[in-house]
Amino acid sequence: xxxxxxxxxxxxxxxxxxxxxxxxxxxxxxxxxxxxxxxxxxxxxxxxxxxxxxxxxxxxxxxxxxxxxxxxxxxxxxxxxxxxxxxxxxxxxxxxxxxxxxxxxxxxxxxxxxxxxxxxxxxxxxxxxxxxxxxxxxxxxxxxxxxxxxxxxxxxxxxxxxxxxxxxxxxxxxxxxxxxxxxxxxxxxxxxxxxxxxxxxxxxxxxxxxxxxxxxxxxxxxxxxxxxxxxxxxxxxxxxxxxxxxxxxxxxxxxxxxxxxxxxxxxxxxxxxxxxxxxxxxxxxxxxxxxxxxxxxxxxxxxxxxxxxxxxxxxxxxxxxxxxxxxxxxxxxxxxxxxxxxxxxxxxxxxxxxxxxxxxxxxxxxxxxxxxxxxxxxxxxxxxxxxxxxxxxxxxxxxxxxxxxxxxxxxxxxxxxxxxxxxxxxxxxxxxxxxxxxxxxxxxxx
Numbered sequence: 001x002x003x004x005x006x007x008x009x010x011x012x013x014x015x016x017x018x019x020x021x022x023x024x025x026x027x028x029x030x031x032x033x034x035x036x037x038x039x040x041x042x043x044x045x046x047x048x049x050x051x052x053x054x055x056x057x058x059x060x061x062x063x064x065x066x067x068x069x070x071x072x073x074x075x076x077x078x079x080x081x082x083x084x085x086x087x088x089x090x091x092x093x094x095x096x097x098x099x100x101x102x103x104x105x106x107x108x109x110x111x112x113x114x115x116x117x118x119x120x121x122x123x124x125x126x127x128x129x130x131x132x133x134x135x136x137x138x139x140x141x142x143x144x145x146x147x148x149x150x151x152x153x154x155x156x157x158x159x160x161x162x163x164x165x166x167x168x169x170x171x172x173x174x175x176x177x178x179x180x181x182x183x184x185x186x187x188x189x190x191x192x193x194x195x196x197x198x199x200x201x202x203x204x205x206x207x208x209x210x211x212x213x214x215x216x217x218x219x220x221x222x223x224x225x226x227x228x229x230x231x232x233x234x235x236x237x238x239x240x241x242x243x244x245x246x247x248x249x250x251x252x253x254x255x256x257x258x259x260x261x262x263x264x265x266x267x268x269x270x271x272x273x274x275x276x277x278x279x280x281x282x283x284x285x286x287x288x289x290x291x292x293x294x295x296x297x298x299x300x301x302x303x304x305x306x307x308x309x310x311x312x313x314x315x316x317x318x319x320x321x322x323x324x325x326x327x328x329x330x331x332x333x334x335x336x337x338x339x340x341x342x343x344x345x346x347x348x349x350x351x352x353x354x355x356x357x358x359x360x361x362x363x364x365x366x367x368x369x370x371x372x373x374x375x376x377x378x379x380x381x382x383x384x385x386x387x388x389x390x391x392x393x394x395x396x397x398x399x400x401x402x403x404x405x406x407x408x409x410x411x412x413x414x415x416x417x418x419x420x421x422x423x424x425x426x427x428x429x430x431x432x433x434x435x436x437x438x439x440x441x442x443x444x445x446x
Contacts, residue, residue: 031121032211033234034058036183038106040270043114043239045329047127050237053272054106058211061097062185068105069097074179075201076215077144078226080191085162087194089148090226093201094215096184100137103238110137112269114239118214121232129214129228131181141217142176150175150221151194166194172221179217183233187213240269244277244328245335247307253291253324253340254316263311266326266333271306278308281328285314291322291340316340 035057041050061069078090100110116136117127144150150172154165186206192199210231218225247265254260266281268274278298285291294313301307312324322340326333 031232032209033121033232034211035234036061036102036212037235038103038108038238039235040108040238040240040272042243042269042273042328042331043241044243044331047117047237049329051272051276053108053238053270058185061102069101071095071097071185072182073203074182074215075143075145076179076182076217076229077142077147078229079147079218079222079224080226081224085156085164087151087153087163087166088196089151089192089194089199090189091147091192091199091201092184092187092189092213092215092229093203093206094182094184094187094213095203095206096182096186096212096215099181099183099236102183107272108238108270112240113137114241116239117237118230118233119235119237120230121234127237128230128233131216131228136181136216139219141179141181141219143179143217144172144221145175145177146197146199147172147221148192148194148196148199153194163194168221179215181214181216184213184215185211187215240273242269242334243331244268244273244281244326244333246326246333246338247304247335249336251336251338253314253322253338255319255340257316257318259294259313259315261311261313262324262338263309264336264338265301265304265307265309267304267307267335269306274300274306274308277328281308281310281326281333283310283312283324283326285322285324287320287322290317290320291315291324292317293324 035055037055038053039047039050040053041047059065059067061067063069063071073093073095076092076094078092080088080090082088099116103110103113110133113133115130115132117130119126120128122128150169151166152169153160153163154167156162156164186208187210188202188206189210190199190202212233214228214230214233216225216229245267247267251262251264253262266277268277278300281298283293283296285293292315294315296313297311298308301309310326314324324338
């Protein structure tokens with residue numbers, strides 16, 4: 001006992017000694033937590049790389065002392081299958097705020113969440129428990145009132161010291177209430193043996209010794225998850241769905257030999273990730289003999305609150321096909337493509353490509369890309385045959401200097417085509433099945 005007391009006093013003295021040097025949170029086993037921190041990151045990266053979104057002291061959240069969150073008094077039930085041959089229930093009467101309200105207050109969108117891991121002060125390494133977003137927010141959960149009273153013990157013998165099983169009265173399903181996942185500021189945890197009658201909430205004896213306690217409810221009367229109701233929660237690690245994405249459907253790179261600049265936007269999924277991506281997002285060329293990156297700059301996007309604007313100076317060295325790829329801590333940037341078509345031109349090199357995704361000079365330079373990610377081009381002799389959707393034919397003709405060709409033939413095909421590939425790699429890489437298309441054939445002068 002004396003040794004344990006000395007160890008606890010050593011922890012307190014260490015915290016006090018460090019206070020003048022830095023703001024430090026010192027947690028010991030069974031220590032109530034005063035702050036809750038929210039960190040965000042992408043599914044698949046190490047949680048040590050997550051970025052802090054917000055940290056709140058409990059007084060900032062508790063509306064009883066002027067905090068920002070609306071608190072609720074709610075009871076949560078649990079079913080326990082004890083290794084000691086005792087079956088029973090728990091009723092935790094709690095006051096706290098709903099987790100979805102805290103997440104919204106912190107500025108994180110529920111629809112962007114893949115999972116949440118909860119870290120506690122009584123577990124030194126790793127998280128205590130984790131839930132997917134679907135488990136926590138889209139699965140209906142209940143408080144079963146007087147659950148112990150709906151469980152009839154099956155005793156092993158007449159001594160009634162050990163239970164073999166319990167029988168559930170189906171009326172338990174009629175005595176329930178929908179509850180939402182909560183972080184409790186104060187609570188009262190009461191256990192009952194199966195068969196105990198008239199059990200219910202008690203909000204008069206709540207204490208703050210378990211703050212912040214995770215409570216979430218049951219999906220059925222005999223769902224047993226008491227091991228996941230964490231005490232002393234201090235950090236929530238929120239894994240965002242997906243990865244950074246190019247917002248435009250297609251960003252075309254110039255195929256003319258020479259220096260160019262391309263600008264486009266990348267969605268971060270959450271505003272907290274903006275600076276992280278600016279610092280750590282890497283870009284590379286798929287073929288540096290064709291496409292060479294000269295300079296990269298990134299900044300917060302002006303028109304979006306959860307995106308960065310990427311500007312890349314690059315040089316097209318020769319004809320060919322190449323594209324830019326982005327990566328962040330091993331995750332590849334997805335979404336639209338940043339690519340040039342097959343072939344290539346020999347222009348003066350004074351041009352650029354914007355992030356609008358509009359068509360360029362592909363047909364004019366004989367590259368095989370007719371300026372749309374919905375087309376297919378193929379070279380025929382000294383000219384070019386470009387397969388395009390009927391609606392795009394007029395736009396294509398307007399881009400081409402027809403004096404370079406002996407003949408231009410237009411064929412509008414009203415029949416629906418099956419799936420067919422096109423040269424400019426788009427988000428799917430295929431023309432939509434059933435699209436009405438034709439072709440324009442440019443016959444080169446000999």
